[in-house]
Amino acid sequence: MNEWLKNGFFLGLGAAVAGKEKVQTYLDDLVSKGRITPKEAEEFAENLIQKGETKEDEWSQASKERVQGMFHDMGLATSDDIENLEAKINHLEKMLEQNADNNNA
CATH class of the missing domain: 1.20.5 (Single alpha-helices involved in coiled-coils or other helix-helix interfaces)
Known part of the structure; x- marks a missing residue:
């Protein structure tokens, strides 16, 4: 069970890093084409990070409740x-x- 949770964590971490890199590449492209300013790109990235942290907290709580439910069902x-x-x-x-x-x- 512990290995399963660890693998899930690393999978999520890898997805987050890959997603962040793609967003940064996209924003850099928009800035280089003059569609947005560097300040707008920075604000957009900060907004995404804030929303991501909020979602992470929600998912963490939901995951915790799900695991607690599984442990309860197993009688632990x-x-x-x-x-x-x-x-x-x-x-x-x-x-x-x-x-x-x-x-x-």
Whole structure:
């Protein structure tokens, strides 16, 4: 599973780099032909980066929820589940200690 996630990350990273290079080439071409100014090209690129970061955040959250759902479906415990169990165990241990102290008194 870990290898699958790693490969997916690298695939996305490669696509992002290739996409950025294509956009930059396209913008450079528009600037060289005089269709847009260098400032407009820079603003457009910044706008694309900002939109990309927003989408990345949305996709990351959706991916996280999807993976959590898969883990839940497989019956795997979450860190919250483990923390809740540890708290219950600690509570039960204290109750046993108190019960033992009361029996010894």
